[in-house]
Structures are given as structure tokens and as C-alpha cells.
Amino acid sequence: MQFTLPQFILVPLGLALNVVSPCVTAQDSSPPAGANKPLTWKRAVHLHDGRIFVSDGAIALDLELVKPAERPKQDLAEANANIMQYLNAQLPNEFALSQLTRRDEAYAAPNGVTLNPTYIDYLRRNLPETRVRLRMKSPLEPVVILLDSKAIGLLMPMKPVTPRRRGDLPEE
DSSP: OOOSSOHHHHGGGTOOSSOOOTTOOOOOSSOOSSTTSOOOOOEEEEOTTSOEEEEOSSEEEEHHHHOOSSOOSEEEEOSOTHHHHHHTOOOSEEEEGGGOEEETTEEEOTTSOEEOHHHHHHHHHHSOGGGEEEEESOTTSOEEEEETTEEEEEEOOOOOOOOOOGGGSOOO
């Protein structure tokens, strides 16, 4: 599988797809049980601009916005200034949370990328929805979360579901 964003940029945040690593959890196509439970922040990443992001492995948000009751015990230095470059990238698809549509157990962006409802609902509960926008390029790259046009986080899309072909089904 080819990635346009190098893995060394995503791994410190715990964000990546289809990569086996102790600090990475790819999102599957089903939302976690207890979708309204608070998120469990596992690691903190210090950025060179002074901000600290906290991550649960699928989403990373600015610590100042999250204000967790308990700060993650695992602190990581910024892997590279490229994290900041990605946060500030001008990606081709940008839209408001109100433009997401519910599709089965996920939200679909206008470009068809699916997002886990646990995280979208978290953003809606904890941030002013009318001021939040999402910016993305493809289903294999992180979605940039913007608040008042400032990048405040990254979110991994859900793995695309590959339709099964008739020949893929087991014989009965």
C-alpha cells in the first residue's frame, strides 16, 4: 500500500491506516461500543509551536480544547515539523460538519469518505458546530479538523469497505 504522507509523521500521534505498531490503531468500519463515552487520551504530542495534541489513536486534538481530566502519561516529542505542515496543508476537500450525511453506522463526507460517528459526535458535543470544518484529500489520509480556520486536530477516516465480488464468496 502506498501512502502520500510518510508514516513517521503519523505514528507519534497514533494515527495511521493498515500499519502494525503499538502506538497505532486503525479505524475499522464499526463504531466503538458506547459512542457517547468520553474518549480515552493515550498520548500527548508536543509540537514545535508550543501546542500539545492529545490522541486516542484515531483522533488527535489540541490539549487546550480537550482539557482532559487526566493528562496522558505517554509524552512524545514531535517527530518532525512535517506534522505542522500537514495540519496547515491546503487539502482539496473542505466542508462543514452540517454537510456530513449519516450512512448506516458512519458519517459520509460530500466526497464519500466515511468518518466514525463517535468522533464526529464528540466534535459536535464539545465544539461550536457552526465554526468547525473538516479538510481532507482521500480516505487514506488524515482529515484536518479546523476551528475558525485554525487547524486544531487530525482524524483518521474509517477504512474504506471493499465490496466483495461474487468469486470472493466461499462456495456452499
